[in-house]
Amino acid sequence: MSKTVQDITPASGETPLLQVRDLKMHFPIKEAAGLGRTKKVVQAVDGVSFDLKPGASLGLVGESGCGKSTTGRMITRLLTPTAGQILFKGTDIARLKEKDLRPFRRELQIVFQDPYSSLNPRQTVSNIISTPLRVHNLVKKGKELDRVQELLERVGLNPEHHNRYPNEFSGGQRQRIGIARALAVEPEVIIADEPVSALDVSIQAQVMNLMEDLRRDLNIAFVFIAHDLGVVRHFCDTVAVMYLGKIVEQGPRDQIYGAPQHPYTQALLSAAPDLGTIRGVPPKERIRLVGDVPSPIDPPSGCRFRTRCWKAEEICATQEPLLEIKPRSVAGHTAACHFAEPKEDLVAVTA
Template sequence: MSDATVSDVVGKPAAKGETLLQVRDLKMHFPIKEAAGLGRTKKVVQAVDGVSFDLKQSGSLGLVGESGCGKSTTGRMITRLLTPTSGQILFKGTDIAQLKERDLRPFRRQLQIVFQDPYSSLNPRQTVSNIISTPLRVHNLVKKGKELARVQELLERVGLNPEHHNRYPNEFSGGQRQRIGIARALAVEPEVIIADEPVSALDVSIQAQVMNLLEDLRRDLGIAFVFIAHDLGVVRHFCDEVAVMYLGKIVEQGSRDQIYNAPQHPYTQALLSAAPDLGTIRGVPPKERIRLVGDVPSPIDPPSGCRFRTRCWKAEDICATQEPLLEIKPQSSQGHTAACHFAEPKVDLTAATA
């Protein structure tokens, strides 16, 4: 790709409602090699196995699911911290999935990430000023001598004292450190931020403050978010669209109201029934919980057919032989997809909790 073409794609602001990011059949398989230095690939960990979704300008998509389902790996592929095994990552129509580092550099400015752990994501040997100004220097976004003013502006934008720019990360609380991480991401004026469980490591009293900050940034700056979380309550309040992942695949996807008010997939229904502040879903009385049996299968050797079938109370023979497609079901509203042979919005509580 020529420099002129890259500049045209990256530099042109997205129109309101325009699709910024298109992920198509994205896969990440980590090889496991045999012992004794034989060097032959024996098996692979299917961390992500065919994920697809769209993200619009200033939109927000929540990726939810249990630990190990592939949410964070998906986020790291989108920002190209990991190179996908296969699939497409289309940013404004340009596929960046396999771009080399030199060609990828302009796109990194537009696709930033905020990590889960504010304690390990900041270099303890650098001052806050240096942490935030480094991306400014890398992308030549500020003139020499103007860096400090920009750093102080960013600190104030995320609710921190601008005069604390010369302090080190260990002089801040967890919530303050996460704000520093957000400021670092904002420094390059991105159009998309991948928020990888940004509040899960924080005290409950601080979580709401950080979430309010992210909502303000989304509203004021038009930034689009892929919000990775296991807390369904947080996702419900922040995200317009929701995609539910299980063992490397999206099993249900739709608008916030579709997912929370009429979940189609048994796994989604089980997650919602277990959420403490989301105790009522359609067909499930308050305080009732769907308890899944068994453990999550290994991504090295996932079940045939439907990957959820080994824990599903609806499973039948077809579930083992035929993988269900992620598609709109007859009883679903437009844009609401589920990958289940027996998808339905009403839960058979007797069978589910037996």
Template sequence: MTMTTAAIDTAEDRKGSRVPSKPGAPLLELKDLTMHFTVKGEGLLRRANNKVQAVDGVSLTVGPGETLGLVGESGCGKSTTARLIARLLTPTSGQILYQGHDIAHLSDRQLLPYRREIQLIFQDPYSSLNPRHTVGTIVGTALRTHNMVPKGRELARVQELLEVVGLNPEHYNRYPHEFSGGQRQRIGIARALAARPKVIVADEPVSALDVSIQAQVMNLLEDLRKEFNIAFVFIAHDLGVVRHFCDRVAVMYLGRVMEMGPREQIYAAPQHPYTQALLSAVPDVNVARGAEPRTRIRLSGDVPSPIDPPSGCRFRTRCWKAEDICAEVTPPLEEKAGGQLAACHFAEPQV
């Protein structure tokens, strides 16, 4: 990091609307959030007769400066949750509370001040940047939209942001195709940072990058979090990256949160069978030091369709602990003996 907070947070940059906080309210809170997509049938009439239950009753909170990791298999609803938080999608039901204000069903005009507070870093650094716009235009859009700097100050502010994310400030007039993948993702981070958000939703921001570049981008995000006290909702497949970056972890399966808790608890003593299976597949570096290898848990069967998910516990069709009650009663996400929350009738820590 080459810039300080003072260089970014000037009196000029604090112009524009900010959302007042309600006393005692969390920074971000999701309450029973649901997102169902209508699927049209086949034939001439193509009637809408099915719904994809992408997100179904997700509840979680994020505090100032906190990092929450969302993990799970492809299709579990992580990216849909990210887009709901950023209000790129309107939820079917439930609440999205930002500093106590429900933004779940606000109009585009009403959402404008919240757009500044919650920003999104996209997964693909190649398709998320407009190839017809220069870097200066891409990064400066938030400054103009939210009236954050006076006329004539925008270029200097854009150059400051480019320097913050490790790019040459003089490259503001270049186009995205002139940069590498890692550099493009830094441009996307600068765009998100331009609005001085309090929450950044990072949707697998390093999955499309080379391993060496991944480390650089992750170190940059960590520096930004510490420097500006930004809260992150971090979505990833790589459990090693989540363990390094996140304070708390939420494990999703088929649209629901299966387990959630502090990073140390989740990785040291997972309680839900699905979490145990995920962590058993992570390579253990301690084996090279003479430690006994962990028992690999191999799940049988495929992930059920979100159009017709199983009754009761959605993981029961692949779970070795499943009994009759798992099909009849949906287990609530509740606190277990280890301290974390788990949605399982037979949760127990695996040490």
């Protein structure tokens, strides 16, 4: 009997810090009243489950609009889920009221994608970073500046620039300020929502190295949201591939990149930048998907990827595949496909 993702116990036996179970986010569509129309919803996220252990990093990847960022915002409770559980240290925070949620907000922080719009342009860097310190009463009065300067130095910025405004910094420096703000409350989990996608490639590497240092030195767990497969491979221990609101494949990084089983994962990896031609190796096979991504308002029956899948058969339209361990898979590597099969010749070469 095959095992679903809910049946899998971490190999190390370590208790997960964060457990997401069947998480859903459906946004209702407002329509004119009195027209007798059926109420519709956008199924942005529709049944996402995963575990995150202390100090680990999980990469959420997929096309734009697949539900990655919505998932991150639900975990930090910037959005209230339609259904499902968000278990942090065993406590379900998915339905907590604001007064009960405050202690957990300190533990679950987020770094946003756009460093230009995520910082208040009317506040100094000192005010931006010290606000969460005051909200959570983490420093004594008169000691805030010392903590702010300590955090600025920790993320590679000049502590003496605390009185400057965001517009006086570059994009990479602003993202470091956003990271410092998240670190101020000493979180155990950081949701990094495409934190380097708006930065130049050389700056991306510097920010990624900073987050890797923070993860190692402070034992912070990361949920890393990105569409750049190379960045995810560099930073994440495990990878979850999302398509149209669902996770279609999940597992250890080397398995996802070395032997992807789901056709969608195989297509993503085949489209990733490849250095093989530079090294004199024939370019890898490219899988070209046909058709557009279906609407999350009315997703396909059965497997949501079937309308673009070259393996699709009748069962794919009538029976939704479970996210489960398949034959020839290692422990923890799951795929939601009736015809999952590893394809080793699609290894993405990244640098």
